[in-house]
Amino acid sequence: MADLIRLSTATPFARGGNRLVYVHPDRPEVCIKLPRADVNLAVKRRRKGLKGRLKPAATFDENRAEARTLTELHGRIGDSLAAFVPRFLGWVETDLGRGVVLELIRDDDGAIATPLKQYVWERGFDERLEAALREFTAYWVRERVPSRELLLHNVVARRTGDGAVRLVVIDGLGNADLLPLSRWSRRLARRKSARKAARLRKRIEDLVRTRAQGGDPGEHGFLRVTD
Ligand SMILES: Nc1ncnc2c1ncn2[C@@H]1O[C@H](COP(=O)(O)OP(=O)(O)OP(=O)(O)O)[C@@H](O)[C@H]1O
Ligand SMILES: [Mg+2]
Known part of the structure; x- marks a missing residue:
């Protein structure tokens, strides 16, 4: 098994409403996104209002949904899309949990x-x-x-x-x-x-x-x- 990537001592370069974004410690051309530990499912449901309360928990896994969408889009549209949308590059295990790996713009x-x-x-x-x-x-x-x-x-x-x-x-x-x-x-x-x-x-x-x-x-x- 590949070594766990250590992010607990790193500083994210950005923070969204749901995720923290880090530069991959060994690959400067890619980033790793992790769900924010302080934003839990209940908070997300509340944020999305009534509609959100009716959705299944998997709907809130941004990372999984993003991986699927990016793979499908790059597959359908082809190389030209890379100038406008980053590529999905896989998953990594970090000491803060599983992260999605994407091209860093x-x-x-x-x-x-x-x-x-x-x-x-x-x-x-x-x-x-x-x-x-x-x-x-x-x-x-x-x-x-x-x-x-x-x-x-x-x-x-x-x-x-x-x-x-x-x-x-x-x-x-x-x-x-x-x-x-x-x-x-x-x-x-x-x-x-x-x-x-x-x-x-x-x-x-x-x-x-x-x-x-x-x-x-x-x-x-x-x-x-x-x-
Ligand atoms: N592939 C990337 N290349 C460069 N910068 C990025 C990339 N992905 C994210 N960022 C930066 O990190 C910030 C947060 O990322 P992202 O939007 O993915 O987080 P989020 O928590 O899902 O966002 P939201 O608040 O929309 O739910 C962005 O505003 C952007 O500045
Ligand atoms: Mg965002």
Whole structure:
């Protein structure tokens, strides 16, 4: 059996609502995600409201669901998807439990890619982001990539060597509906992807407005883990 990977003494580089994200100690190009020990099933059920209370426990295993969705999507769409969605690379045992291993999105200079929320908060809706969003939207609609809402903390802005930005969706992929009609209709699927991309644009614009009005961006979506 492979040695247990030690993460108990490492610091996660990010924390989502449900998971902690670490750089793999021996492989800088991949990350390991673990469920947050402080977020248990009861909390998750409550967060999802009435609908969540009716769902089976397995629905809340983000890691398993993510592995399945990513494998299916990369298989269906092929190599081009890797520019917009990280690959699922397997599982590891760590001293904090089982973790999912995923491609870690980095800028071309090696820095971990900035969450889109942080990018917008720090730089606004600049021309590079406009170009990246246009490229992303065209791809998303063309390939009919299924996703839940595209939230600003679930997309990262990767900086490439030529100074451009590319958007990569790191969480929230797949279908939330039990029987999505878009599975059978290309036209509906395309429309759905277009709607998700349009709402992503709106979220960017809303955050710019919140910032201009001196509002609070909330705790998620910034690469600073404070405790
Ligand atoms: N593959 C990746 N490459 C680079 N950064 C990543 C990657 N996966 C996650 N991150 C960073 O870690 C943060 C949290 O990750 P993730 O969204 O997977 O956690 P979560 O707890 O499932 O999120 P949520 O709050 O949406 O439930 C992201 O906002 C992003 O900044
Ligand atoms: Mg997330």
